[in-house]
Amino acid sequence: MEFLNWETCGQSQCFLNSYKPSSPVSGSCSLGRLSTYHVQARNADDISKTLNFVREHGIRVSIKNTGHDYFGRSSAANSLAIWTHNMKETKYHKTFQPQGCKTRYKNIGEVSAGIQGQEAWKFFEPLGMLVTVGAVGSVGIAGGFGQGGGHGPLGPAYGLMVDQAVEFEVVTADGTKRTINECSDKDLFWAMRGGGGGNYAVLTSYKFQLHPAVPLNVYSFQAHFPTPDGVLDITESKVHRDIIGALAANQTLFGQHGIAGYNFVYADHICSLQIMPSSDTEAIKAITSQWHDFLTDYPGLNITENTYYSFSTFSKWHRFTETPAISRNGPVGLGIIEASRFVPKDLFTSSEKIEQVVNAVVTAMQFSHTNRGGGGVQLYATGPLNHPDNSKTGSNPAWRDTLWHVVMGAAWTMDTPPHVRTQMQNTISASVQPFKALTPGGGCYMNEGDWTEDSWQQTFFGENYDQLLKVKNRYDPSGLFNCWKCVGWTGYDE
Ligand SMILES: Cc1cc2nc3c(=O)[nH]c(=O)nc-3n(C[C@H](O)[C@H](O)[C@H](O)COP(=O)(O)OP(=O)(O)OC[C@H]3O[C@@H](n4cnc5c(N)ncnc54)[C@H](O)[C@@H]3O)c2cc1C
Structure with a gap:
């Protein structure tokens, strides 16, 4: 995790030396709130299989991209984590029509779940396009940032990251792969555009509006x-x-x-x-x-x-x-x-x-x-x-x-x-x-x-909470995605 307080448990005194993670600075270390096992996901199939496995065995699941979350929502004690960091595809669509929709967009970017801000702008910059990233290049685009809001230096000009979204590829809690946009699974698309990461489904690909570059x-x-x-x-x-x-x-x-x-x-x-x-x-x-x-x-x-x-x-x-x-x-x-x-x-x-x-x-x-x-x-x-x-x-x-x-x-x-x-x-x-x-x-x-x-x-x-909860309950009826202070969080013992 980016912040070590999410690797401890309660008042645990173990702190790792970030220069030499194998040796604790103090105390004796356990996993704390870190997930016990990780699936290094490479594609939507890996995620689908993992979700089917945890459902079948009643195992808690967590989703981790960069581990930057200030609430530690990308780790949970005694969970099997889906780690999306290595899903690193990036594409540019000169024109793009979301599946089942009539609207055709120009200049659409597509990143898979593990792409970080700096990787995105390095890819799109030579194409003459700007991406609405945040201040720090290591933050992921498609996880907490792109599902929770995403503000940055281009915010007043072009809006939040979620405002740019035109279509997502996701895997829902039942293991189903879905393409969601304003025309299909409209409510889920709405919820995942701003209702927070880790709540409704695992996002595998994020398609969004780019902007012609200006100084x-x-x-x-x-x-x-x-x-x-x-x-x-x-x-x-x-x-x-x-x-x-x-x-x-x-x-x-x-x-x-x-x-x-x-x-x-x-x-x-x-x-x-x-x-x-x-x-x-x-x-x-x-x-x-x-x-x-x-x-x-x-x-x-x-x-x-x-x-x-x-x-x-x-x-x-x-x-x-x-x-x-x-x-x-x-x-x-x-x-x-x-x-x-x-x-x-x-x-x-x-x-x-x-x-x-x-x-x-x-x-x-x-x-x-x-x-x-x-x-x-x-x-x-x-x-x-x-x-x-x-x-x-x-x-x-x-x-x-x-x-x-x-x-x-x-x-x-x-x-x-x-x-x-x-x-x-x-x-x-x-x-x-x-x-x-x-x-x-x-x-x-x-x-x-x-x-x-x-x-x-x-x-x-805000006032979206109740509607977000309804969407969550429809797509995740067993509460598989139950992260800390997320929509529908019901609490759990560390
Ligand atoms: C140094 C730093 C700078 C920051 N700067 C900005 C900024 O300029 N603007 C801004 O808006 N925010 C900023 N943030 C906050 C940032 O938006 C959040 O920390 C965000 O949660 C990070 O998302 P992540 O996916 O990179 O991190 P993670 O910790 O890996 O994930 C965050 C949440 O998203 C969920 N998640 C991750 N991937 C997926 C997925 N594929 N599908 C479903 N859920 C997923 C996780 O379960 C978790 O709940 C900054 C944070 C840090 C630490």
């Missing part, structure tokens, strides 16, 4: 804040309030122009990237000019980066983002907790509302800062803002109104004592409270949420 134009800013006198209280910090407020005031404009944002704000510095996919490589300068001038003229900032770039290819953009470290793979082997909340666009429509948002951000940061959470906040403007129709996807409807997907998080190493880990977890969970108070009945992105979330059905799936 990725970027405004990149990084600065250290002036050193505060005495003890820093972020809620009282003018520089934090001013900068977060200025970003929020510009966010609607940026979003409307298809500009995505990755903004990381810490106690002592900020890293902010605005990304506009467009053949007009100068347009971003005019749209971000107020934000740029505000930052440039702000007194006392120690500015280390204040530059416009235009990247002719996605891979060049991606290589660039490895330095601000938004897109580096790993580090693998940490323990992690995240908590997040969608902040809807309505909260950016007046200075009073923006002040409430700013209050929530600095309160969350200060709480995290003083309680071992680290104090940083991630403000993602990478959602489907310009794609408001949710009728075709089972994704959390709250995504469609979202301007900021706010993430709080903390990571620990194997040396961190259990009571400190617990404190960090509690801090991160509680730190999103100011955003919850601002957005009653709202939600968050299930793939980057808090695994300790109590009202997870509403928070992760």
Whole structure:
């Protein structure tokens, strides 16, 4: 697993050395929550046979692609895992007609279950096509990302990954191979477009809309804040309030122009990237000019980066983002907790509302800062803002109104004592409270949420939960796919 906390069991003290996995750093190791056996699936037949086998023998099953899941949903103790990582086919269809449908699409990509983001863009880039991947190249396309949502630098321009889907090949719990789309198994297709990975069927092939390549134009800013006198209280910090407020005031404009944002704000510095996919490589300068001038003229900032770039290819953009470290793979082997909340666009429509948002951000940061959470906040403007129709996807409807997907998080190493880990977890969970108070009945992105979330059905799936459950029960009546905090999760003993 990407995060070692999913390889342990309860308060287990075993931690593996990620440089030398055969020797534990501490304690004595058992499998923890890892699956006992894995089937290294190569094709849909392998998956069909595995599902027939587990049904016949009453064995718990789990599905693992990259193991990146923040909830550890790709492993389950005492299970037989279907490992899809080596299903690595990629195809380009100049035109494509989903089976049984009248619509004919242009520029359709097809990836089998194990293809990762970086493999996809390396394949489609020479064909002059963009793929709506996320920030990090090692995340899979067809698993949790492509079934749970999938936001990224192309989100405001083209929508979520699930918005691009035109057809899936799947194997349902009864071992049947199916081609599903808007014309056949419509409900299942809807559910698997956003209702979460690991819930309804095993996906073997993902067919999706590509987009003719345009340059990725970027405004990149990084600065250290002036050193505060005495003890820093972020809620009282003018520089934090001013900068977060200025970003929020510009966010609607940026979003409307298809500009995505990755903004990381810490106690002592900020890293902010605005990304506009467009053949007009100068347009971003005019749209971000107020934000740029505000930052440039702000007194006392120690500015280390204040530059416009235009990247002719996605891979060049991606290589660039490895330095601000938004897109580096790993580090693998940490323990992690995240908590997040969608902040809807309505909260950016007046200075009073923006002040409430700013209050929530600095309160969350200060709480995290003083309680071992680290104090940083991630403000993602990478959602489907310009794609408001949710009728075709089972994704959390709250995504469609979202301007900021706010993430709080903390990571620990194997040396961190259990009571400190617990404190960090509690801090991160509680730190999103100011955003919850601002957005009653709202939600968050299930793939980057808090695994300790109590009202997870509403928070992760929103008003789609009941319908998703009906679809699940129809295609998986025995509850074979029963992953942690997934649709229809009924719990299990570790
Ligand atoms: C470093 C990092 C960066 C990230 N960046 C982004 C980002 O930019 N945007 C974003 O939207 N998300 C991002 N995420 C979150 C990511 O979307 C989730 O972690 C997602 O669950 C990963 O999916 P996976 O298939 O790669 O991982 P896995 O852990 O292997 O699987 C995740 C879930 O999908 C299920 N699953 C996997 N394959 C299949 C299949 N073939 N059929 C049915 N179910 C399947 C698993 O059972 C599990 O429930 C990031 C995560 C990490 C760790």
